Amino acid sequence: MKIKVCGLTKINQIEELISFKIDFLGFIFYEKSPRFVLNHLTYNEIKSLDSHSKVGVFVNEKIEKIIEISETADLNFIQLHGDENENFIVELRQKLNPKTGIIKVIRIGNQFSEVKNQLEKISNLKSEISYLLFDTDSKVFGGTGKSFDWQILNKIEIPKPYFLSGGISLENIENLKNLNQKPFALDINSKFEIEPGNKNLEKIKDFKNSIKNEFIKI
Template sequence: MTKVKICGLRTPDDIGYVNQLKPDYAGFVFAPSKRQVSLLLALRMRVRLAPQIRAVGVFVNEPLETVAALCRQKIIDIVQLHGDEDASYIGRLKEQTAVPVIRAVRVQNKEQVLEAEQLPCDYLLLDTFVEGQYGGSGKQFDPSLIPEQLQKPYFLAGGLDEHNVREILTRCRPFAVDVSSGVETNGYKDFDKIRRFLEAVRQNP
């Protein structure tokens, strides 16, 4: 079954929602954005997060030492890199920590995705390319840009919501889907939208 990551958690209510609804992953954004959380807030939320939900830290060009420290402190279980981090950065991070690494790709063509597959990461995250943005655009990209020969498991992001996710899952078979703005109302996580999104994914054959 396709796994689900709810990203951009930043309030106590958000933690309560995911603890009740049980997605597979919860994402905390440490990069500058409207959903950015401080180290202290992330720690407070992580302590309350249900143990079966894996905490993903989202970073953009963060100093490696900062990311490694968050891993060692058990604040995050998985590192998601959305910036310009290269094979050397990922390799050094994996030498210092035992956590899996997700490398985000802002998809422009199939060749770019296949090139990213060669990086020493555990997963890819395929997101929409928007000039000047590292992610979180809320816009979709064409699933036909995902190479059929792609072997590395990937998270699919970009403009997903309860209304389109089932149709998209008939066109591609990601390891997981990643949603943030698609389960929000007026910029805040919406319990019913999260519930309906999870139902749409989990009812997919």
């Protein structure tokens, strides 16, 4: 089970995460986020990182801007965390570098019918999307530190490998055993921070080791 650390802003922390082989590095290109990466790093700094798993997170951004940032920062994946519809995803896929993957986020709140409806719409886009990502619904688009009811995932057919996000911590990872279809990766953020964008690296290391042990048990 792979790990994605999202909301990265500090170059020394990113280099450490690379050194102990964190699988995906998440950079938020949403200006309203307290973890907006361009307040801390330049495009060239992101581009120069020795990683082939750089994920750019976008919220209701224009396609042309996504492509421009993706090419300038040499991103490997685009994560769509807003209300992007099927037509948007199809057009993005056509214009984006074929080697750059797309991760589509489905935000889960209290309405199961809404989740099912979103999945039905996306089911026709299997060739355009590399992965899904399930996160807790929120007006601030992620980083809430709150989990949704993971049992919802056992009630739906998930057409793609998926990232699990939203309040994941050392305390709740044992609940992964209750999921019928296990996540491809776990996406961690606010539960592993000292403050927004400043990661607790020791806690992340402990989490990585715990995931390895927990996965063996599962």
